[in-house]
Amino acid sequence: MDFKRKIETGKLVVTTEVAPPRGTDTTLLIEEADLLSGCVDALNVSDNQRSIMRMSPLGVAHVLQEQGHEVILHTTCRDRNRLALQSDLLGAWNLGVRNILAMTGDHPLLGDTMGTKPVYDLDSTQLLQAIQNLNRGHDIMNRRLDGGTGFMAGAVVRPDPNDKMQLLRLKRKVSCGARFIQTQPVYNTEEFKEFIEKVSHLNTHIIAGILPIFSLKTVKFINDKLPGIIIPQEVVERIKNSTDPAEEGIELAAETIKKLQDVAGGVHIMPIITHQHTEAILKRAGMLH
């Protein structure tokens, strides 16, 4: 069953993330994707994440699909205006892409290419609406197209039950057509449950983000580079005190997934560098049979 069908029928999904190469060499990308064959429903392909220049996600999506993987194409508003976004989406549909993750995109000031002009002609909700239009066979101006799309569109959220603004924004994303939501990493499962209670009335499929921690280096990376993600001290202690931090990381991630299985519509695994342990995590969590 493909990702779209699973979302439509409310099944538990497993997604994960791969980073496009910083260059033209796709060897590592393909190796990483192969580690995930048979254990995930779809691979997210990021779009110049954190404004660091990489291969276009559409190019990567094509490579991965050729290898038999299903993808979720990240589409950010940072680099393209409404003309380019729509035409890229039409192109993506024709290349066989079926799932889109609509995002605003990190500001270029955070990235590696200083002086870049930010675009943000649309925001993520406006992009979601534009996708709805394309799905109805119309462009953003409501003019009929020669053939429309049938994308499964999704969006992202920071699952903070106390951030009223983000909750309101999530509601609007759903009303603009986000049929699945992938969340930022979850460590505090109780807080996540609280979040789910607050958004359970929304007609969407919430997929909990899992960022496994295999070393104190990962802790440092998250603290330095990913503001808003709080790693509980207990997790840090367990990694610190373990003789085999990678194994402890697998166990921690699996424990989190088990706790989330009944509340979330799936999990989205996004390790920082490699998917070497992703299969093990999913096995340990009982997500693979």
Next chain:
Amino acid sequence: MIISRQKDLQVLFEGLSPDDSFFVIGCGKCAKKLRVGGQKEVEEVFWRLVDRGFRAVGWYVISTACSINSWEEIASEKPEIDDATAFLVMACGNGVSVINRVSGMKAYPLLDTTSIGGVCDDYMLHEQCAACADCNIHLYHGICPYAQCPKGLQNGPCGGSIDGVCEIGSERSCVWAQIYEEAEKSENLEVFTEFHPPKDHSKKVRREGLIEKI
């Protein structure tokens, strides 16, 4: 008010030709108020030019650099202006452009124009308006996200808005957090529930050309 800041004079001076005769011009409105182009700053630049061995023939603070009725009036007040071959202008880009137009002389900007803003209670307010030509600031409790959010977001904050701080850095607050505060105060969260369509950027370009009879 147009907000500007002074360029790095060291770098600027390096690009000037020693063959020119310079006249320094300030602006008595925004630039003076922001202390980047009033008499004090203009004189300071004049003397720095002299110190560096450039030919500096004079200085003058025009009452409003971007709104000049007659160049002759200025020239009659400061006859030494006729000896100049280049102007160094301490006004916003507008001012430089107008001075260039009315004088027909080479004019270098000494300021970088950064935004449309204001001054309130001794505080400079940056980036208050981005001159989008499609004003809807009333929808946002008087705080324009198009101008004040680095992404110009019209439908609520991005995911980088955390604890009221903007994702571009901890010194800058997220404009959407401010809008939320105002919305809560007035018990009207409509701005977060209504969908705002994309801005109409076609209004921004004047097809009729850039000169219009008043």
